[in-house]
Amino acid sequence: MTVEGARPTGYPGIEAHGNSIRVDFMYKGVRHRHTLGLVPTRANIKHAAGLRSAALFALKSGNYNEVDFFPHSRPSDTGAQVSKRLGDLCERYKPLKAVDITPETQSRYENALNVCLELIGRDRQADTLLPEDIQQLRVDLIATRAVSTVNHYLATFAGFLYWCENNGYCGELGKHCVRFSKSNKDPDPLTFDEYQTLIDKGCLHPIDRAAVTLAIYAGLRPGELLALAVEDVAADFSKIIVRRSITQSVTFKVPKTNKERTVLLYPPAQDALRVLVADAKQRKAVDLAVWLNRHEARTDCVRVLLSPHTQARRKVVNDYFVPSAWNTKWANLVRRAEIRSRPPYQTRHTYACWNLTARGNLAFIANQMGHSDYSMLVKVYGRWIDSESPRELERIWEGMQNMAQIAPNLPQKLAA
Structure with missing residues (x-):
């Protein structure tokens, strides 16, 4: 080749x-x-x-x-052969891979590589590895780890093995890092009654009520919600622009798709924004370093909507919520409301499921949520998409009749 x-x-x-x-x-x-x-x-x-x-x-x-x-x-060039020990090769591979990924991803990659090397043997010569060794690695990994974790480790180790192959250090081994099948867990959205209970009983502070309402009626990822600022909100509160997100390692980055998106807002979300913006305007703008990639960042001078300062009992707190703190707050709100426990990401699932149940346009919902197309909606939220409803048949037929009234000769043209 x-x-x-x-x-x-x-x-x-x-x-x-x-x-x-x-x-x-x-x-x-x-x-x-x-x-x-x-x-x-x-x-x-x-x-x-x-x-x-x-x-x-x-x-x-x-x-x-x-x-x-x-x-x-x-x-x-140095008069000596390059070492083919897996440990030595991996140390050469890591900095070469690091230039294309963020520091947070690099940390996850290094952890995955270290785990795999410990199991397979750092002193093993790359050219002595057999497919059987990779198959045994899969067995050892899955014995004590979740499928999602094992698949991440295997994908990372496969990348390393492909690099070894391309540089002539070993045979074709990357293809044997076969990922395990993972059962897809259905979203667990809040019912409207649960949402109302959460607002009325769980949220004692108006900022909490506004934050939960915005999360559910805007469909933002938790990191996007926590990074939203006054400067991202339209003057009439009709829409927001998602420009950044905060990660678990407490760094700001561009949204998951690496581009901004505009989210049009329902009335409850608009009302929630009025509360949050009024509170945020009392604070001074701060400079946030937003990483575009590993090597470039921009500085956003903004007033973040959700800040621990609003309800803090301590004098020294962050200007914004870190994901772990928001997870804790969410868990407390849910526990106080006495509804079934869910992670905060379910607010995004709730937005999708409510929109689909109301027979919203798939392309529009996908665009609002930041998906490249609506295939993800069909895959994840298929049970909420009513594809065989008599109401849908009636709606389409009504549209056909309207079309016939506008262009009465169209059926004959199609028949011809």
Whole structure:
């Protein structure tokens, strides 16, 4: 298979890479790839093909010494072979992977890699690993961990193994990190009676009532709710712009889709915003570093709507809620209301389910919630989508009749 960026030469395993010739071959599941530093002329390409054949013959006969065949390849620059111990390879892989992910994700990746290396053995040579070793890793992981956790570990370790494959350190092993099937748990939305009980009995402070109402009637992710500011609210309270979210590691980032979105608001959410904005305007704006990616951030000078200052008993508190503090507050509100316990993310599920039960337009709801399309709605909230309702048939038929009145000759044209 030709590597992206390389040009075939007509000889197997010989590629023109930039202004050099690269030799590429596999032996017993291990990839060998070397750049010769020769200009890809016809004579040099023919020489490289002969060198590749000789190297393969030496490998098969047991007389192969890489330095003899490829003295100027990267592993020989220091006169020593590159270590293929999994632990050493992983230490080289981590900083290369880190440039493309956030520090929070990097921490999760490193933890996953460390767990897998401890189980499979840090001192194992990458080129000695077998598919059986990866299958055993799956067995060891699932024995004491949740499916979602194991799948995260396997996906992360697979990325490392693919990197090892692409650099010739081992055979094809990444594909054996097969994820486990996970049963999809249905959303557990609040009923309207539960919501009313939560507002009346659980929320003793008007700010809490406004926050819960906004969460349910706007469908925001908890991190987006906590990062919402006065500056994100339209002057007439008809809409908000979701510009940032706060993470578990207490850093601000752009929303999950990496772009802003506008959310149009129902009257209860508008009333809730009036309460929250009036409270937030009493505070001074603060600078928030919002990370666009690992290397770039912008500064938002804003007044966050939900602040511990409003109800704090202590003098020194944050200017905004961290996710763990909001989880605690939510749990207290639910317990006081004496309704069934749920995590705060269920407010977003409640928004989706209420909208779908009211037969809202799927594309509109998906756009409000920040999904790229409505396939996620169908997958997650299928039981709330009434696809066989006689009311829907009547609504469509009524639309057809209206269409016929507007364009009476359309049926004949379609028949023709």
